[in-house]
Amino acid sequence: MKVNTSKSKNAESFYIKQSFIDGNGKSTSRTIRKLGTLNELLVEHGPTRDDVMAWAKEQARIETEKYELEKETLSIPVVFHPNRKIPYGERRCFDGGYLFLQTIYYELGMDRICRKIRNRHHYEYDLNAILSDLIYTRVLEPGSKRSSYAAAKKFLEPPTYEQHDIYRALSVLASECDLIQSEVYKNSKSVINRNDHILYYDCTNYYFEIEQEEGDKKYGKSKEHRPNPIIQMGLFTDGDGIPLAFSTFPGNQNEQKSLEPLEQKVIGEFGCEKFIFCSDSGLGSENNRLLNHTGNRAYIVTQSIKKLAAEYREAALNRKGFRRLSDNRLVDLDQLDEKDYEELFYKEEPYSTKKLENRLLITYSPKYAAYQKEIRTKQVDRALHMLKDGNHKKTSKNPNDPARFIDKAAVTKDGGKADILYFLDESKIAEEERYDGLYAVCTDLFDDNPADLLKVSEGRWQIEACFRIMKTDFEARPVYVRREDCIQAHFLICFLSLLVYRLLEKKLGGTYTCCEILDTLRSFKFADVQGQGFMPVYEVTELTDRLHELLGFATDYEFLTKSRMKTIEKLSKQR
DSSP states (O other), X not given: OXXXXXXXXXXXXXXXXXXXXXXXXXXXXXXXXXXXXXXXXXXXXXXXXXXXXXXXXXXXXXXXXHHHHHHHTSOOOOOOOTTOOOOTTOOOEEEOTHHHHHHHHHHTXXXXXXXXXXXXXXXXXXXXXXXXXXXXXXXXXXXXXXXXXXXXXXXXXXXXXXXXXXXXXXXXXXXXXXXXXXXXXXXXXXXXXXXXXXXXXXXXXXXXXXXXXXXXXXXXXXXXOOSSOEEEEEEEEETTSOEEEEEEEETTSOGGGGHHHHHHHHHHHHOOOSXXXXXXXXXXXXXXXXXXXXXSEEEEEEEOSTTSOHHHHXXXXXXXXXXXXXXXXXXXXXXXXXXXXXXXXXXXXXXXXXXXXXXXEEEEOHHHHHHHHHHHHHHHHHHHHHHHHTOOSOOSSXXXXXXXXXXXXXXXXXXXXXXXXXXXXXXXXXXXXXTTTXXXXXXXXXXXXXXXXXXXXXXXXXXXXXXXXXXXXXXXXXXXXXXXXXXXXXXXXXXXXXXXXXXHHHHTTTXXXXXXXXXXXXXXXXXXXXXXXXXXXXXXXXHHHHHHXXXXXXOOSSOEEHHHHHHHHHHTTOO
């Protein structure tokens, strides 16, 4: 609809008109609404003719929306024939959960990144379509690249490319891995406030079901304790657990050495120069602490009390000198009562290594101590059963193996041949009890509040959650590709999928579990109704309402015309 005017000798009149094709196929128009004369409208919508015209155009827009709504709310007759068979190969049910991921994808400007990449390479396929579908299917229906292509065919917007294009695109994605990461990070700042003053770092690995080492697939220390070659991944997240950057490296490489090259990339290409580095004790080596001991960077890493030098270890184990974190009052850990069960206590000790002066925070949690005691009691019971059954050998390298409490001694009977006597080593049990409830953090932030430092350290669970989502929910392994570049592209897709998902999770306010979000996204199904439109066949819940509210479109009508669905698809691609 548009605004039309007509002038007479004494006045100028404003109308809203609609153009249409009549029964004879001729283009014509009709008046929808007379707005009034210019002199009449100037009184309320002036003071100038331009002001009146602007108001008139807004009225035309409102009338257009009203018309479209009325058109779509008309009853649509549908006739089903009980004796007519469904045509072979005709799809009648489509997946729509990707629409919500698509909104995040385009907010991150990943289509623009793909255009930038296109200017650096020569190819005919649509990289943006391929990358977006691989991300959506990794979240909604993870599998091989072949199965991802099949899954994308079930989307409301099916692929316009061929399956072989995917494998060609993987090589391009691998070659532009660094560019994609840095650009996505910069674009993400317009989507959400990045808490990049705190950076968590951790590593994991992925095994391959092969026996021979190949490329970066090397034998190393597997997290799953599998006798297979592995590839390792290092991951940075920000303080809110949103992925920042990743790298892969050979399975036989010491993971401590993976930090510096990735951190230098984050500093140089991402522009993150001032942050607190936070990791576990395995990655918090002295060299990695030294790397982040600068004017712009600092570190907070966990510290194994058992691995401290004797003087520091005994100071940490001394139950005197602790303070209650909530009120900073001195307490004696041996004098605590039931009301202290949920409290956290701490003390500080100076800690010097070869190259650094550190601040050592030792914490004690009665609740954690009770948990550790309960676990160890069960392990001691298992050790007693092992002694009874005559089974004394360790079954694994697991430090929690109950056999660690079993010791042996050689005894003689009146100078005869020595017999081996197996027994429960009470001294080992007592030594472990000394560490119950204790946890240590090492930092070079000498002036910061202990509560703030401990809160940062406790946030490491978020990066562990990221690895769990990638491995379990997104099925990052098995890896169905073999070439090095394809493997790199595969993990890039997993990383981007995790980023898109975590941003959506963040937008939802952290009020829903990962299972709830994924189950809901995967449930968005739409049935095609005789080519006229779509009928939603999912359960409407509080979460579906929240998704619609956040992302600016709604799919929970009894019937969606094709034109309305096209509008929704367009809305999901707006920034």
